[in-house]
Amino acid sequence: MSVSRRGRPAGPTGPVIGRALRLLDAFDAERRELTLSDLARRAGMPLSTTHRLMQELCAWGAVERGTDGLYRIGLRLWELGSLAPRGPGLREAALPFLEDLSRITRENVQLAVREGAEVVFVERIASSDAVPVLTRVGDRFALTATGVGLVLLAHAPVEVQEELLNGPIVRYTAKTVTDPAQLRRMLADVRSNGFSISDRQVTMDALSVGAPIRDRQGEVVAAVSLVVRHGSTTSHALARLVRTSAQAISRALSV
Amino acid sequence: MSVSRRGRPAGPTGPVIGRALRLLDAFDAERRELTLSDLARRAGMPLSTTHRLMQELCAWGAVERGTDGLYRIGLRLWELGSLAPRGPGLREAALPFLEDLSRITRENVQLAVREGAEVVFVERIASSDAVPVLTRVGDRFALTATGVGLVLLAHAPVEVQEELLNGPIVRYTAKTVTDPAQLRRMLADVRSNGFSISDRQVTMDALSVGAPIRDRQGEVVAAVSLVVRHGSTTSHALARLVRTSAQAISRALSV
DNA sequence: GACAGTCTTCCATTTTCCGGAAAGTGCTCT
DNA sequence: AGAGCACTTTCCGGAAAATGGAAGACTGTC
Incomplete structure (x- = not known):
């Protein structure tokens, strides 16, 4: 039945919510304002679909539309995120x-x-006279390289550790550790020392020292780190400092 | 066909995205963790529907589910909101x-x-020895009562002003101004003076002074206010201070 | 004034979503 | 123990909501 004249008629191709969220994903720190066409391109959807979905998101306040027609993330979403x-x-x-x-x-x-x-x-506090770091609040990174990453990986569930160690490991610099066995040793060190050192594993001029923050139950929920220029200070002095600070934060969390 | 035995089978009853967002709306500052049943109750949806929608939101990271089964707003949403x-x-x-x-x-x-x-x-900075205020970050209030509200209303598009002035006006205290004509005069004052005074219009012990923050184009995009105990200081001195501060922020925004 | 780029509306098609019912969990109380 | 209760999860036929091509409206540019 129905000869389906030229182009095929239509019909959903995926979960609706997923598509809406994919649209929101098109926004990032560099592109906080997007046109409808941009959104459609970045999300790989037809314009009409994009248009309808954005209308729904707009109606609720998840996104806003300026007088210029550009879409931005709405306040409502910020409230929720808070x-x-x-x-x-x-x-x-x-x-x-x-x-x-x-x-x-x-x-x-x-x-x-x-x-x-x-x-x-x-969160990130930048010092004007420190190494310029490339990370921003909200950025994501591989767990295997950074100071904070090593801490969090060392205290992550075994499944997560195994999956990462068995899979391919991202390399940023010549000093990035990609050998699973060596990483295992590093993680064990992190656990016994109470701090991590990532020496030039992300950029060749920086070194970061991380320490775990624990909740009331002793579970590791976050990590702090200090990023310093390679070869600037004794890393041991820094490690003590970061560890002490992390413990203070843990204590503050428990009240 | 199909006798439809007892209960009616099923079929969508509303836009999917809307329902998903309504679920997210169930979260607020007091209830940051909710069970599935809570969500269903608060959003007024069947459990099975709630379950399926939450699963989709979870899959994307909009919400997270702890080991205890409670749903919370996810980090992904926080990133977006940022x-x-x-x-x-x-x-x-x-x-x-x-x-x-x-x-x-x-x-x-x-x-x-x-x-x-x-x-x-x-944003809100509380002083320990000041009037205890009831507002929190993310809270919403009527435009007609607070110091910041009056500023924002005075510089809002005419449609917004008219709609509010013609509609019913929320009353918080005996001093809340609800007469449209008087409000019109107040708004005119705000525009010519460059600051607003809301005298005991929200609570009987507090008074707030607000001033507009403008973007590069001179458009009013926000407002600052100072909330003080009624009868504490000369409000004129405060007004100057708030206005100066608002202008400084406007300047900072323009760089 | 034709063109290339946006944005918006329409509509026949069909696929995803809906939600009652029932089974599966983990408790507290008797 | 096992009945009782509250919460969670899975299932499925049916129906309505979502889809996207096409065409129209509206720019601004050469």
């Missing part, structure tokens, strides 16, 4: 300690949590 | 000035934007 427990709650508790750390060392301070097999940076 | 231009961008630019204001006056400082016919508080 309710995420790991992000903002942790962030607020840790902020004063991070500032202390920044003031004392005059180096870059970072706060991150694990999300699946990645680190997500939740 | 991309909202009016919220975080403005917030960061204004923060240092708000802190100055807080230090100088030792009173409560608030930063807010307009969303439709409401004010949304974007």
Whole structure:
């Protein structure tokens, strides 16, 4: 029946919610404002579909549309995001300690949590006279390279560790450790020492020292790190400092 | 065909995205963790539907599910929210000035934007020895009562003003102005003076003074306010202070 | 004024979504 | 123990909502 004249008529091709969320994914730190066509291109959807979905998102306030026709993430979404427990709650508790750390060392301070097999940076305090770091709040990174990543990986569930160690490991520089056996040893060190060192594993001029933050139950929920220029200070002195700071934050979380 | 034995089979009853977003709406500052049944109740949906929708949202990372089975807002949503231009961008630019204001006056400082016919508080610095205020970050309020609200309403598009002035006006206290004509006069004053005064219009013990923050184009995009105990200081001195601060923030926004 | 780029509306087609019912969990109380 | 209860998960036929090509409206540019 129905000769289906020329182009095939139509019919859903995937879960609706998934498509809507894929559209939201098209936004990132570099592209906070997008046209309808941009969104359609980036999400790989027909224009008409994109248009309809964006209308629904707009109606609720997830996205906003300026007088110029550009779409932006809406306030409503920001409000919702503020309710995420790991992000903002942790962030607020840790902020004063991070500032202390920044003031004392005059180096870059970072706060991150694990999300699946990645680190997500939740807060970052940059010092003007420190190594310029490339990470921004909200950025994601491989767990295997950064100081915070090593801490979070070392205390992650075994399944996550195994999956990462058995899979391909991202290489950023010549110093990035990609050998599973060596990584295993590093993770064991992190657990016994209470801090991690990522020596030029992300960029050749920087080194980062990380330490775990624990919740009331002793579970590792986040990590702090200090990013310093390679060869600047004794890393042991830094390690003590970061570890102490992480413990202070853990204590603050428990109240 | 199909006798439809007892209960009616099924069929969509509303836009999918809308329903998903309604579920997310069930979360608020007091209830950051919800069970499936809670969500179903609060959103007024069948359990099975709720379950399926939450699964989809989980798969993408909009919400997370702890080992305890409770749903929480996910990090992914926080990341997205951080991309909202009016919220975080403005917030960061204004923060240092708000802190100055807080230090100088030792009173409560608030930063807010307009969303439709409401004010949304974007940032708030509380002083320990000031009037306890009831607003939290992310809270919404009527435009007609607060100091920030009056500023934002005074510079809102005419349609918004008319709609609000012609509709019913929320009354919080005996001093809340609900007469459209009087409100019109107040708004005109706000525009010519460059600041607003909301005298005991929200609570009987507090008074707030607001001033507009403008973007590069001179458009009013936000408002700052100082909340002080009724009868504490000369409001004129405060008005000057708030207005100066708002202008400084406007300047900072334009770079 | 034709063109290339956006954005918006329409509509026949069909696939995804719906939700009652029932089975599966993990408790507290008797 | 096992009945009782609250919460969670899976199943499935049917129906409505979602789909996307095409065509129309609206720019701004050569």
